[in-house]
Amino acid sequence: METNDFINLLAQDAPVRSRIGRTLALAAGVGILISGAMFFAGIGFRDDIATAIQTNRFLFKFVFTIALAATAFSLVYRIGRPGVPLKLWGWALVAAPLLLAAAVFTEMAVMPADSWSARMVGHNARFCLTFIPLLSIGPLACFLFALRQGAPERPGIAGAVAGLAASGIAATFYASNCTDDSPLFVALWYPIAIALVTLVGYIAGSKLLRW
Numbered sequence: 001m002e003t004n005d006f007i008n009l010l011a012q013d014a015p016v017r018s019r020i021g022r023t024l025a026l027a028a029g030v031g032i033l034i035s036g037a038m039f040f041a042g043i044g045f046r047d048d049i050a051t052a053i054q055t056n057r058f059l060f061k062f063v064f065t066i067a068l069a070a071t072a073f074s075l076v077y078r079i080g081r082p083g084v085p086l087k088l089w090g091w092a093l094v095a096a097p098l099l100l101a102a103a104v105f106t107e108m109a110v111m112p113a114d115s116w117s118a119r120m121v122g123h124n125a126r127f128c129l130t131f132i133p134l135l136s137i138g139p140l141a142c143f144l145f146a147l148r149q150g151a152p153e154r155p156g157i158a159g160a161v162a163g164l165a166a167s168g169i170a171a172t173f174y175a176s177n178c179t180d181d182s183p184l185f186v187a188l189w190y191p192i193a194i195a196l197v198t199l200v201g202y203i204a205g206s207k208l209l210r211w
Helices: 003-011 014-042 056-079 087-092 095-110 113-121 125-147 155-175 183-208
Strands: none
Touching: 014 056, 014 125, 014 155, 056 087, 056 095, 056 125, 056 155, 056 183, 095 113, 095 183, 113 183, 125 155, 125 183, 155 183
C-alpha cells in the first residue's frame, strides 16, 4: 500500500480522530495542572500582583501568552490527524506575534527613547529563560504522549507546535510572577525562551512521533 493511500485511510477513520481528540484535550488539562503545580511550588505570584493586575502592561502579557497557547493548541489538536488541512490554523499562529508587535509599537510611541533599552533588558531575563522552559516540561511531555496516539505526517513539526503550545501555557504562569511588564521585555526574552522549548519539541517529535 502506498503511503498516501495509508494516510487517506487513517484520515477516514472516525474512531481514531475521536480518540486522539479526547487524548489531546486530556493532555492539555493534565499539562496545565503539572505546570501550575510546579509554578506554585517553586515561585508563585509576584508580591504586588493585587496592584499589578490593575495595569494594562501586566494584563497584556496574558493576552499574548494565552493567544499563543490557544492558537498553538488548536494546531496541535489537528496536526496528529493525517489528511486534516492545517494551513488556516498555521496562519492563526501569527496572531500572538502581531499582538505583541502592536504593543511594542505602542510602548515606543508613548515612552521616551532613552528608556527603551532599560525596559527591554529588564531585571528578570535569567528567570524568564529558566522558568518558562522548566514549566513547559509537563505540558510538552503530555502533548507528545498524546500525539503518539495519532499519526502526524511531519513528526518534527508536530513536536515543534507541541512545544509552542507548552511554552504558551508555561509563559502564562510565569507572567504572573515576572515583574517586568514592558512589552519590550516580553518581545525580547519571552520569544527566546519559547524558541528553546519549540526546538526541544522539534527534536523530541522527530524521534518520538515517527510512524
